[in-house]
Amino acid sequence: MDTIRANRVRTASLRGNRIEQLSADQIPDAIETLDLSANRVQHIAPATFAAKTSLRSLDLNDNRLTQLTEESLIADGVHSIDASLRGNPLRCSCELHWIKKPEVVKRKVNIVGMSETLCTHPVTGKVISLDKVDSKDLLCEYSQVCEPDCVCCQFGNCDCKAVCPSGCACFRDALFDTNVVRCENLTDVDMKAFSPSSVPISATHVYLSGLSIPILRSHSFLGRPRLEQLHINASGIRGIQPKAFNTLPKLKLLDLSDNAIVRLSGDEFHKTSAVSHLFLNGNRLRTIERGLTEKLPSLTTVRGSLST
Known part of the structure; x- marks a missing residue:
């Protein structure tokens, strides 16, 4: 019964907890609005939101994310997700390359407040807002x-x-x-x-x-x-x-x-x-x-x- 009820949850606020990782089995499939701000999230597993086809709003502000892959955030829904990432220590990593893909940004994910969402350049240490970061600045060490x-x-x-x-x-x-x-x-x-x-x-x-x-x-x-x-x-x-x-x-x-x-x-x-x-x-x-x-x-x- 608890599982059935959980799967019907459409709005959840888990702000200000100590959540460190996210995976698909932690989140109800029917979720539409999810507030995970001010936690300790530093890892989101691939396909965490893939089956959350009704998800419209995702608040990940003020967590500990240093990187975020396309596979961990994209959902298979018709509507795009409004995702907030402000206040995370993001690196300007090649794994963020998906934010420069117009087809992803327009149809899959809308990063809210890109001018206030920052990443740190891995070579120069310069802090750059996501609306101004160039693809050539999104680098992975090898x-x-x-x-x-x-x-x-x-x-x-x-x-x-x-x-x-x-x-x-x-x-x-x-x-x-x-x-x-x-x-x-x-x-x-x-x-x-x-x-x-x-x-x-x-x-x-x-x-x-x-x-x-x-x-x-x-x-x-x-x-x-x-x-x-x-x-x-x-x-x-x-x-x-x-x-x-x-x-x-x-x-x-x-x-x-x-x-x-x-x-x-x-x-x-x-x-x-x-x-x-x-x-x-x-x-x-x-x-x-x-x-x-x-x-x-x-x-x-x-x-x-x-x-x-």
Whole structure:
């Protein structure tokens, strides 16, 4: 009898309790309005609301959710769910990618108060409202990942497989369009194993800082067709060999600040003509040869000055 009565419940307020997890068997199928605000919910199982076809309003404000998958929230009803998520410590994770799908937002779930619902960027730590977050900012950390339809994933050398270098932090978006690699202040052991060539081929944004790279050798960054930004800072670079930056057709920003570079001739670049921003602050530059602008015809911004 209790089960029968529970299954007929249409409105429930469980605000201010200590609920930590949600699953389908905890919630009546006939529920229309459910208030779970101010609890401790940190996990919602897949298909929790799938059979709650009458659900119209779901209040999850002020809980402990850090991530929320599409499968855990979507219901099979005709009407969309008005869901409130304010006050949760959400991460800007690739698992939130579904909120950028127009067909989901319009027909399945309406996130109430998106401008007041915030997530924290996993790389920069920046707090972004869901109405302004870009798909490229919704990132998941990985140690090794293969792109969909990758046919060589089981092999060592595979361009569609990304392996994060030891000691680094790597992130990718849901569609594999963005791939961020961050290597900072590596331990001696990790530094011995590290080389620029170990950065995944599919990387789009690379941040190297506090490393020990006195010479950037030829072909250090060779044939990375998606690389858009490359930052190598405070890593003791004294010299850069010819063609160190080789065949990087999408590279637009190169940041070499806070090193010990003395000279740039232009020979360091080969088939890397899209660079528009070059940052050289904090170096010991004495010579920048004319060949640099010839190799970088798109250059519009240069920061840094010659040492006297």
